[in-house]
Amino acid sequence: MLILTCPYCGVRADETELSPGGEAHLTRHGPGSSDDDFHGYLFTRENPRGVHFERWRHAYGCGKWFHAARDTMTLEVFGTYPAQTTEPPRDICDAITARHPGWNWRDFS
Amino acid sequence: MSDPVSALNGAEFHGLIDVADAGLTGMITLRGNLGAAKAKKAVKAVTGTAVPAVGEVLGSGETATAWMSPDELLLIVPYAEVAQRVAKAETALAGEHAMVVDVSDARAVLTVTGSDAREVMAKLCPVDLSPAAFGKGDFRRTRMAQIPAALWMTESDQFTVICFRSVADYAFALLKVAAQPGSAVGAF
């Protein structure tokens, strides 16, 4: 069972109240981009065993998208934060570091 | 003109608790910047309340304002006065980027009443409904089994539940099963 706190409602939402939205912080490469960039945007994903950043939507609640940082192996949640950002907030990165010193995920560490 | 009829048309069930169609209820969706002065004015004009805080419902009975999301409120008003109150909101919001829509006939409203009302709702929703966690003034959008629903407490032993009109029968049937006589769990 995964429980994530919606950063907009403050509701501790059961996984069944949420819709998963795949990997977080993707850069969209659209028309005019190189084939490699477009391929990466469409298909290349992290799929780690451990620290991961994801998008979730509070589908049965406020309906808003948010981001979550969690451990895919233990289901430990490091924090959730609004979707209107291109990188995880410092306090969440610090919480991950406390548990997994030296972690990195894409360009974040 | 045909007469308006609520989805459950006055249905009632008496079991562990009472489940009843709340009847025709005026409901107005207001979307926009809830911090704007004009939005506050519009809410005041329609329901007489302030803009509720996150997860809060203000007002009582036939006239209330509920927090739906960071940019959405539900204004509950008497059914017969919806058109006139939508007009009031639109006047107050003139020039503001906002939306006011009458959703009364798109929804169904039920009441769940009885000393085990918390328990019946808790069987269906993934929400902590213990008295310490949820009480009068709290408003929660969630799922009730397989459908979206919104609920709040109108009395200390009564919930009002809103769902989409198309699933009103399903909601009523769910509540009936959860309120079968003898099905008390005694969780709260």
Ligand SMILES: [Zn+2]
């Ligand atoms: Zn939410």
